[in-house]
Amino acid sequence: MRDPLRRLPTGLRLWAALALCVAPARILVSQSPIRVFLALAIAVFAVCALRPRTSATRTAARVACAGLVAAVAIAAANGASAAVLCLIGALLLVGPLVGSRTPSAGVLA
Numbered sequence: 001m002r003d004p005l006r007r008l009p010t011g012l013r014l015w016a017a018l019a020l021c022v023a024p025a026r027i028l029v030s031q032s033p034i035r036v037f038l039a040l041a042i043a044v045f046a047v048c049a050l051r052p053r054t055s056a057t058r059t060a061a062r063v064a065c066a067g068l069v070a071a072v073a074i075a076a077a078n079g080a081s082a083a084v085l086c087l088i089g090a091l092l093l094v095g096p097l098v099g100s101r102t103p104s105a106g107v108l109a
Contacts, residue, residue, distance in 0.1 A: 003096035013093045014049035018042055020090040024075065024083035031078060037071035040064055045094070062098045065091060
């Protein structure tokens with residue numbers, strides 16, 4: 001399946017995903033396991049947005065996405081539906097960039 005957001009620049013998608021990770025961080029202040037995963041994702045997405053796309057940045061973004069999946073699971077278990085929606089939005093923005101085996105031009109290489 002082709003990426004429906006492929007026309008958006010990779011950097012823009014990474015910054016938008018970062019913003020969607022920051023929003024629930026304020027909601028989930030008391031839930032420290034989620035904060036760890038969100039801090040990881042925020043830092044990694046910022047680094048990936050600022051640096052040239054390489055296999056290392058792609059691997060780092062994959063790890064951040066795995067952390068977001070864990071954060072979604074924890075937030076869902078705690079009934080934080082607003083946080084779940086934000087984090088799923090971030091995954092929808094970045095997931096297709098890191099999920100494909102063959103990167104296209106401008107995508108995390």
